[in-house]
Amino acid sequence: MQRITNFTKSNEYRSVIHDLIPGGAHTYSRGDDQFPALSPAAISHGKGAYVWDIDGNKYLDCPMGLTSVSLGHAYEPVLERVRAELAKGVNFQRPSYIEREMAETFLSLVPQHQMIKFAKNGSTVTTAAVKLARGYTGRKLIAFPGDHPFYSFDDWFIGKTPCNLGVPDEISALSVTYKGCDIDSLRELFNQYPGQIAAVITEPERNACGNGCGCPYGKEAPKRFLQEAIELAHNEGALFIVDEMITGFKTHFPGTIVKYGIEPDLTTWGKGIANGFSFCALTGRKEVMELGGIRNKGAEKLFLISSTHGGETHAIAAGLATISEFMKHNVVAHNHAIGERFIARNREVIARHGLSDYIEVVPAQWMPIMIFKDANGEVSSGLRTLVMQEMIARGVLFQGAFVPCFSHTEDDVEFFAEAMGETLEVFVRALENGFEQYLVGEPVKPVFRKVL
Numbered sequence: 001m002q003r004i005t006n007f008t009k010s011n012e013y014r015s016v017i018h019d020l021i022p023g024g025a026h027t028y029s030r031g032d033d034q035f036p037a038l039s040p041a042a043i044s045h046g047k048g049a050y051v052w053d054i055d056g057n058k059y060l061d062c063p064m065g066l067t068s069v070s071l072g073h074a075y076e077p078v079l080e081r082v083r084a085e086l087a088k089g090v091n092f093q094r095p096s097y098i099e100r101e102m103a104e105t106f107l108s109l110v111p112q113h114q115m116i117k118f119a120k121n122g123s124t125v126t127t128a129a130v131k132l133a134r135g136y137t138g139r140k141l142i143a144f145p146g147d148h149p150f151y152s153f154d155d156w157f158i159g160k161t162p163c164n165l166g167v168p169d170e171i172s173a174l175s176v177t178y179k180g181c182d183i184d185s186l187r188e189l190f191n192q193y194p195g196q197i198a199a200v201i202t203e204p205e206r207n208a209c210g211n212g213c214g215c216p217y218g219k220e221a222p223k224r225f226l227q228e229a230i231e232l233a234h235n236e237g238a239l240f241i242v243d244e245m246i247t248g249f250k251t252h253f254p255g256t257i258v259k260y261g262i263e264p265d266l267t268t269w270g271k272g273i274a275n276g277f278s279f280c281a282l283t284g285r286k287e288v289m290e291l292g293g294i295r296n297k298g299a300e301k302l303f304l305i306s307s308t309h310g311g312e313t314h315a316i317a318a319g320l321a322t323i324s325e326f327m328k329h330n331v332v333a334h335n336h337a338i339g340e341r342f343i344a345r346n347r348e349v350i351a352r353h354g355l356s357d358y359i360e361v362v363p364a365q366w367m368p369i370m371i372f373k374d375a376n377g378e379v380s381s382g383l384r385t386l387v388m389q390e391m392i393a394r395g396v397l398f399q400g401a402f403v404p405c406f407s408h409t410e411d412d413v414e415f416f417a418e419a420m421g422e423t424l425e426v427f428v429r430a431l432e433n434g435f436e437q438y439l440v441g442e443p444v445k446p447v448f449r450k451v452l
């Protein structure tokens with residue numbers, strides 16, 4: 001296979017960017033400490049399932065813009081709709097007509113909910129859901145699964161991570177954690193804080209669930225846990241929030257709550273719903289959402305999301321075009337078929353190299369992940385970084401998760417499997433001799449670390 005070795009412009013970019021932008025990027029998970037030294041520092045453009053770096057190197061894209069690009073980069077039917085909207089202007093003093101069109105369209109997909117509010121970021125909508133729950137219940141505490149990776153850049157979530165500098169302890173104390181998919185640990189939390197928890201928030205399922213997380217529900221896990229957790233929360237007087245930021249338009253169309261007929265009070269949406277454009281949404285039961293309204297004369301007003309750019313028309317148009325493509329082509333079925341093929345082909349390649357004990361392919365067809373272990377069976381960030389380095393050298397931008405999109409083809413999966421086959425020859429040697437012999441630079445580091 002080809003070898004990518006020229007990172008000249010990337011190295012120059014890396015040498016200046018940290019003087020200009022703290023972290024060198026606007027998202028920590030896009031930062032230099034999340035990639036090997038031999039990697040692109042910045043992307044110049046993308047088309048379909050491919051991206052090009054600033055040195056002109058071309059890569060098969062696997063993470064797809066932090067999972068946000070569900071159809072493909074620069075996907076023409078979305079661009080067409082966006083261009084048409086851009087030509088009409090993007091921001092007005094009163095709402096644009098397109099806000100009603102989107103509200104009616106999106107809510108028609110989510111029969112559980114009657115009202116919707118838009119935003120530009122996922123963190124904005126999860127934080128808005130938390131605020132609504134506090135306003136509705138008059139309680140302070142928010143419960144989330146402490147073993148899940150991310151819910152918001154706001155203090156209610158970040159205060160509970162090791163990376164909590166700048167968040168007062170009083171704020172961190174208002175969030176409490178339970179173990180994901182573990183109803184007993186959630187029940188314990190309600191017993192520990194009687195009458196104090198305003199809401200439970202959780203992702204409805206995670207790709208790791210594809211492995212069977214060892215919980216007593218087995219394959220029924222996401223659905224039964226969600227049903228029992230909602231019942232428990234409601235019995236305890238708390239609201240239940242489902243965060244479909246990652247699962248939305250991936251596990252199902254529009255998401256897991258519709259797949260399983262789950263009835264949370266509030267649900268948050270983002271990432272893949274507008275093919276990478278900045279459009280996110282909070283949907284919910286009318287009675288709760290109406291708290292953010294202005295027509296109940298005499299009622300106390302709750303200041304819900306209110307921002308200059310929340311109704312930006314071209315991003316809403318991108319969302320409408322994305323929804324239309326998902327409906328026209330059954331995109332979810334395509335993406336799942338690609339995910340299935342990815343799982344099968346890579347398991348074959350791994351078995352051929354005798355590495356089935358060291359590399360797991362988690363069978364979540366909507367977003368398969370690979371987990372790399374060392375000779376002692378411990379998950380190894382050094383080996384994962386080495387795999388990233390070797391895959392990048394062969395033209396594949398891969399960090400461990402493969403996010404199927406409508407532009408990925410079976411040929412792309414074959415290309416990936418071929419690159420993985422060659423990479424595993426290095427992996428076998430690294431298992432014996434240590435990854436340090438083969439990795440240039442440092443292993444990637446956790447985003448949420450206390451000390452740099």
Ligand SMILES: Cc1ncc(COP(=O)(O)O)c(C=O)c1O
Pocket residue numbers: 120121122123124126150151152153203243245246270271
């Ligand atoms: C489950 C989940 N919720 C919320 C967010 C926040 O979304 P955003 O990055 O758009 O603020 C993320 C982002 O990764 C997420 O994965």
